[in-house]
Amino acid sequence: MxxxxxxxxxxxxxxxxxxxxxxxxxxxxxxxxxxxxxxxxxxxxxxxxxxxxxxxxxxxxxxxxxxxxxxETATDDVVTSPTIDSTHGRMRWTVKADPGMSVVRQRLADPPPENPARMRAHPGREWLVVLSGTAVLMLGNRRYRLETNQAAEFPTMMPHAIGAETGLCEILGIFDRDARRSHQRDDDGEAQNSPE
Structure with a gap:
């Protein structure tokens, strides 16, 4: 240099x-x-x-x-704006992204689908923590209720969906490399049929 x-x-x-x-x-x-x-x-x-x-x-x-x-240079903006998906009642802020993982803050308003055929499954692993409100995590036919400060970890090959129980909830989702790729495809509009 x-x-x-x-x-x-x-x-x-x-x-x-x-x-x-x-x-x-x-x-x-x-x-x-x-x-x-x-x-x-x-x-x-x-x-x-x-x-x-x-x-x-x-x-x-x-x-x-x-x-x-x-x-590395600071190429990312310090201030970020949310991505709004009004169809599914979601607001997302990317908090951290690197080649191995992504951390995303999401505000959810709608309940998740309870039919596994309407859930997504893809390679990878996800973690989430509820920041406020009550979230519902569907893993196949199993329903998990997660309150503020509770967390979950699950393999994403299991059909899954995340939503709010009632009102709004905010979660912090952490995606490994494979799960992140799937979510990026959704954000780019390549796989919009999934509710998650």
């Missing part, structure tokens, strides 16, 4: 220092873990030394992070 990278260069240096401080490590301790001299690490952090890829890889490993996380 060269000085011409400007903002990214400065961001990476700040992250290195912030991660070191968060661990409670001195320059000497991180330098030792990364097999660098203390003066080299100090010059890297304060911008007096060029950032080299091999050193960034070593520093990322020593700080228990990845090179991708160390150099």
């Amino acid at each position: 060269t000085q011409g990278d400007g903002d990214l260069d400065s961001l990476v240096r700040k992250r290195l220092r912030a991660l070191r401080v968060a661990q409670g490590w001195s320059l000497e301790e991180l330098a030792s873990r990364a097999h660098l001299s203390q003066s080299s690490l100090s010059r890297i952090e304060n911008g007096q030394r060029r950032l080299a890829l091999d050193q960034l890889v070593t520093l990322a490993r020593a700080l228990d992070t990845t090179l991708d996380q160390l150099v």
Whole structure:
């Protein structure tokens, strides 16, 4: 990485220092873990030394992070707007998304279908926690009532649907990679026949 990278260069240096401080490590301790001299690490952090890829890889490993996380730029908006599905009484905010999982906050107004033929099944695993109200989770023919602060975990190959018991409820859903792909297809309009 060269000085011409400007903002990214400065961001990476700040992250290195912030991660070191968060661990409670001195320059000497991180330098030792990364097999660098203390003066080299100090010059890297304060911008007096060029950032080299091999050193960034070593520093990322020593700080228990990845090179991708160390150099990622803030391309996502800080403020997000919900996606509104008025047909199913849903409002969704994507809270976190990475290659392995997705965390989505949803406001639900309608009850789930109770007929397994109208439920979805797909590869993956999902977790949910009820933030407010009472949710109903249908797994095949079984009905689970989840109140505020209760959570559920289930394999998504089982036909399933989630909705509100009465009024509104808000849930935080966590989807593994496979479940996330299925939900993304729905959000993109490729599989709109599912009520979930």
